Each structure stands twice: as structure tokens, then as C-alpha cells.
Amino acid sequence: MELANGSTVEEFILLGFQTGQQKRHLLLAIFAVLYILTLAENITIITLVHADVQLARLPMYILLSNFSWLEICYISTTVPRMLFDLAFPCGVISFHECFLQYYIFFSLGQTDTECFFLSVMALDRYLAICHPLRYPQIMSLDSCYALVATCWVLGFLWNVVPVTLISRLSFCGPNIIDNLLCDPGLIMSLACPPLGNVPFICQLSMTSGVLVNILFVVLSYGVVILTLVKASSWGNRRKAFSTISFHLIVVTLFYGSVAAVNLIPRGESQSDLNAAVTLFYTAVTPFLNPLIYCLRNDQVKEALGRLLRNTEKWQSRIVTE
Structure with a gap:
């Protein structure tokens, strides 16, 4: 980690958006609101799943609540730092802080844990639609929690070798x-x-995890779609298609942003485009995911209604007492 003149690299400088102060303040306001709304959305989902007896025992919602917790950690790794740099444009980050951010951010989102969660959620839909009679035995609560733990562990182990190797390089x-x-x-x-x-x-290391998970997701949803096409009941087919369509939108947003990051050429002329894509997958996509999963989900709406009614009863009881 030594420069050509013998000094040691102790910090990096993140350029970020190279724009005027007025645009910086506008971006700061927009992404501060997005960050707060994203936290509120995901905290609401986690609260609903854990507070509602019906949702708390369904594997799909156990996975969804863990996915929401993942999104909270994911955006909190980078967005607060982005907001700070927009408010105070210095961009200085220490060597160790930089590698810690790289390790946590990529372990959570772009290449690892989120990929595994999307694959497990695809597996859950495959079992529920293609093997409905065996689904309760295969995707039991114990199996579900084991898959959740596996996603978290694999996600954080996958990047250990790359971050160790890169951190041991010399920087001139x-x-x-x-x-x-x-x-x-x-x-x-x-x-x-x-x-x-x-x-x-x-x-x-980075591409193998992504490619394996993409292949698994494509095969799972491919089999699900073929099964639904052959289904005799139009009502069940329509409901299942509605469910997996939202899953596919989330998968497309995630892997589309990952592809964009890797396909954009590196260079000065693409710096603003790189920053825009980075903002999209670090701030916009986590904001959209809870809305896509829950906006038209009847079970989530019913659970939210039950929670609100119980809250009102609890408040009225306190007032009465």
C-alpha cells in the first residue's frame, strides 16, 4: 500500500456526482426521502410478518421478511455515506473503511446474499405451484429457516477471498x-x-455466484410457467401468474442493474452514467422492491388491516382506562 514516493495510501477519494451545488442539494433531498421511505416500507413488512400469526408461519413471508431486513442493511451500507458526500462534497474515505464498505455491500447485494435469496424465493414458488401436495412437507418451517441461514452464511463467505486478495495489493x-x-x-x-x-x-468469484443463481432462477420460473400454462383452472392460473409476475419484476430489476454495471465501459465519458446506475441499484431498486412484492398482495393487505384494527383497539383501551 505504498505510493511511488514511499508514502502509504491511507485513504481513497470517491468522486461521486461531479455537479453543481444546487443539483447536489436536489439529489440530497430526493435520496434522503427515498432512504427514509425504503426503511419505512421494509420495517413495515418485517413488523407485519412477525406480528401476524398467519403470515409468520408461511415460508414465502418468512423469506420476504428476511429479504426486507437484507434491503435495510444493504442501503444502510452505502446511502448514508452518499448523502454525507452530497451534503459535504469531500469524498474522502479511509482505506479500511473503503474495503469494509466493499465487503459488506457486495456480500449483501450485488453478487451474493440477495442472489441466494432470489433463488430460494424462486424455489419456494416452484415447490408451491409445481408440487402443492408435497410443499408443506418439503418447505417446512425448519427447512425454511435452514435455507435462510444458508443464504446469509454463503453470502458473507463468498466475498472473503476476493476482498482479502484485493486488500493485499500494493497501491501506487x-x-x-x-x-x-x-x-x-x-x-x-x-x-x-x-x-x-x-x-x-x-x-x-463474483461472476460464478451471479451466473449460477441466474440459471437456477430462470430454470425454476421456466418450469413454473410451463406448469401454469398446462393448468386447467383459469382462476388458479391467473392468481399464480399474478404472484410470480411480481417476483420476476424484482429479479429483472436486480439482475438488470447488475448487468448494466458490468457492461458499461470504464472511462471518463461514462462516469456520470456509472454514478446514475450505481444510484439506481443502491437506492431506487430497494425502494421499489417492497412496493412490487406487496402492492397487490391480498394477504399483506389483510394483515395490515388486522394490525391497524388491533392498534386502534389497543389505543382505545388505553384511553378508556
């Missing part, structure tokens, strides 16, 4: 990262040669 300068967060590809571009097999190993 400059120390400027042209993005809103500590992206591993951009960090490696700042390392001084020779890099050895580090880029290949890191790329293999």
Missing part, C-alpha cells in the same frame, strides 16, 4: 475512485502491477 496512486462507492473493479485499477491472478480470481 492515484487514489481517486470515480464512483459513489468502493467498487472492486475500480479499486483494482488503482493497484500497481504486477497484479498476478488476482483480477481473474476475483472476477471468477
